[in-house]
Amino acid sequence: MSNFREIGRKIVGVGRNYRAHAAELGNQVPTKPILFLKPTSSYISQGQKIKIPKGCTSLHHEVELGVVIGKHGNDIPETKAMDYVSGYILALDMTARDFQDEAKNKGQPWSIAKGFDTSCPVSEFIDKSKVKNPEQIGLWLKVNNTMRQNGNTKDMIFGVPYLISYISQYFTLEAGDIILTGTPSGVGPVTAGDVIEAGLSDLVSIKFEVEKKGK
Ligand SMILES: O=C([O-])CC(=O)C(=O)O
Numbered sequence: 001m002s003n004f005r006e007i008g009r010k011i012v013g014v015g016r017n018y019r020a021h022a023a024e025l026g027n028q029v030p031t032k033p034i035l036f037l038k039p040t041s042s043y044i045s046q047g048q049k050i051k052i053p054k055g056c057t058s059l060h061h062e063v064e065l066g067v068v069i070g071k072h073g074n075d076i077p078e079t080k081a082m083d084y085v086s087g088y089i090l091a092l093d094m095t096a097r098d099f100q101d102e103a104k105n106k107g108q109p110w111s112i113a114k115g116f117d118t119s120c121p122v123s124e125f126i127d128k129s130k131v132k133n134p135e136q137i138g139l140w141l142k143v144n145n146t147m148r149q150n151g152n153t154k155d156m157i158f159g160v161p162y163l164i165s166y167i168s169q170y171f172t173l174e175a176g177d178i179i180l181t182g183t184p185s186g187v188g189p190v191t192a193g194d195v196i197e198a199g200l201s202d203l204v205s206i207k208f209e210v211e212k213k214g215k
C-alpha cells in the first residue's frame with residue numbers, strides 16, 4: 001500500500017506551471033509558483049467515481065505528476081530537495097472551471113473549485129527508484145478514448161526541486177504530503193458517463209468514470 005494514503009497529509013497544488021496551459025485559459029505565465037490546497041477528503045482511488053459537484057456545469061480534467069514527500073522539512077534548499085521525495089503518483093486535479101472563473105472574477109479563493117469531494121483521483125504509489133528524472137516524464141489523458149492531453153514534465157516552468165524548496169518556505173512539508181506539479185495544455189470538460197484514462201510514461205495508468213453527484 002502506498003505510504004501517502006496511509007498518512008494522508010496535505011495536497012499542495014501548483015497552478016499554471018506549463019506555459020501552454022497558462023495561455024489556453026488566457027492567463028499570464030507566473031513569475032513565482034501559484035499555490036493552492038486541496039483537502040485530503042478529495043482523494044479517490046481506482047474503482048471510485050468522479051462526481052460532478054452540485055451546480056457545476058464545466059468540470060475540467062487536468063492530468064498531473066504528483067510528488068510524494070517522504071520526510072518532514074522546512075526551508076529545504078533546492079540542492080537537498082530530492083532527498084525529501086519518497087516517490088510519485090499520477091493524479092487528476094479535477095477542477096470545477098465555472099466555479100474557478102467565478103471565484104477569479106470576484107477575487108475569491110478556489111477552494112470549492114479545486115477541493116470538492118472526488119477532485120483528486122490518484123494512481124498507486126510509484127517508488128522514487130523507478131523514476132530516473134521526474135522532469136522527463138510523458139503524461140497523457142484520454143476522454144472516451146480520444147487523446148486530450150499529451151505533454152511532458154520537461155515543459156514545467158518550475159521544476160521539482162525548486163517547487164519543494166519554495167513550498168517549504170511557507171508550508172512545512174511532512175511525510176505523505178503530495179505536490180501536484182501542474183497540468184500541461186489540453187484541459188477540457190467532461191460530463192456524466194465519460195471515462196477518463198491517463199498515464200505517466202510507462203510507469204502507471206489509471207481509469208475513472210464520471211457521474212453526477214447523488215446518483
Ligand atoms: O486551474 C488551473 O488552471 C491551475 C492549475 O491547477 C494548473 O495549472 O494545473
Ligand SMILES: [Mg+2]
Nearest residue numbers: 062093182183
Ligand atoms: Mg492543476
